Amino acid sequence: MDRPVADIAIDEDLVARLIEAQHPDLAGPLTLVGNGWDNTLYRLGDDLCVRLPRRRVAAELILNEQRWLPVLAGRLHIPVPVPVRVGVPTDWYPWPWSITRWRAGRPASDLPPHERGGLVADLARFMADLHVPAPGDAPHNPVRGVPLSSRTRAVYERLASGAIPHAERLRTLWDRLVTVPGWAGPPLWLHGDPHPANLLVEHGRLAAVIDFGDLTAGDPATDLAAAWLVFDAEDRRAFRARLDERSGSTYDADTWDRARGWALNMGTAVLLHEAEHPRMAGVGRHTIDQVLRET
Template identity: 35%
Template sequence: MVMHPDHVVVPVDVVKALLAEQFPAWAELPIRAVASYGTVNSVFRIGDRLVGRFPLEPGEVEQKVRWLESEAAAARELFGRTRFPTPEPIALGRPGHGYPLPWSVQSWVPGTVATEADPADSPDFATDLAEFVTGLRAIDTGGRTFGGSGRGGELTSHDRWMETCFAHSGELLDVRRLRRMWAQLRTAPRLDRPDVMSHGDLMPGNVLVTAGRLAGVIDVGGFGPADPALDLVGAWHLLDAHPRRVFRERLGCDDLEWERGRGWAFVQSMGLVWYYAESNRTMATIGRRTLNRLVTG
């Protein structure tokens, strides 16, 4: 499915050709596309233990290389630091055979994405998720702070993006009500404590489930320092009311931290509904469900 302007399509035969040329040791492994609702990469299994990730949006090659190197460094820093599996970076590939961008290879993490194995009503999953977030927060930032782009700094820095979302959502959502909600959420003051290490994108497509428990977490390239409330987005993206309370109690969130978490979930969800309304209806549905949870408490 095409989701972005100039969306780059990646055929499986191109993946095979790139592997044969750049990583011949893997050339004979079976290659198969992974059905995914992700919006950043096309994903391919390489044998049983590896996965290739091919960016979908075009860009300047050297800039993309730096981005992939940064993702790999983040994944390497997180790998093995909690009891929950995360991907290990293995290699970076070059453009070729009609594919215009660099790409990456990681270890495959077993489990079923939460879009397919919904853990929303599982207190056990909520307990696992709280343990994962606690484990991230325990990793030393090394004096680093939030880098200044995307989610994780100040909620008010997203005012312009929210206006864009409201303008595109008039026929999709109750924009008047959501504007009132944002006016309240955006004013939640920043916590009086330093940034902590965060996953940054705890959505259903990035969380793996086995038998109702957290089996692993993927798409870890954004791992880094951020507002301590940022990873609370998982409370609304992933959990119904009772497990959400379990998650909050396990983390010991006060009212201020919880409100800022609601704000970050709101910022992310508003963009999902209108941007992916036709191109990725699973993502749009996730956005709607999260907004409904935020509205109903």
């Protein structure tokens, strides 16, 4: 699967025009950071970042970030991309957009998994702080925080594609994990996409958690998939122990089993985009290896 085609072409001239029209006091040099699945990012000067949807379906996700990140940031000890300015649709650009602080650091996906141990304590604290009951008007996400079994069709299709190694072993494991009892607690706030490319590292520690486009509420097992997405076996044990220390009985054995299932779901998903996103394909291979290592 290739990255979806943009619904609108975003270039430096368009971004500069938006800033000049709506936030002229912030006008400055722009540097393209990248075109993701849903958004285009430009660095603005030294200290700011412009995040613009490249597809219509991502526009609501930007609104979710603008609405909820200022609320959540106050309870988090790790920096997150709270908008410092918001942009509104115009005649030449039809969706909301944001300006956030530029966060220094490199993605954890650039580090070999065995060098990510310095993230254990920080990421555990981030998740323990985030995973609290969400209000009734929290964003809904049809593919995150939902019952694990709802992803079965998508997982089966990936495993049948011929692109996923160890497909039969993974299907056997999936068929067992989807029988684990579901989340019985209240919907908790979730990041929704806790892979290592969304974790920024500086001096070996977690410097920021970015990309809250999948922000939602539901089963925390979705976020706990990071134990397999980010870490190796030793650091995964340490991560789980840290979370258990901070959260008490929030995460029981069934939650961790579902988290392994979520890791399998996410790992197989990113492997389908190897040509387009080789870094993420590496995350997928690591994740599949990790979920199969455990008994």
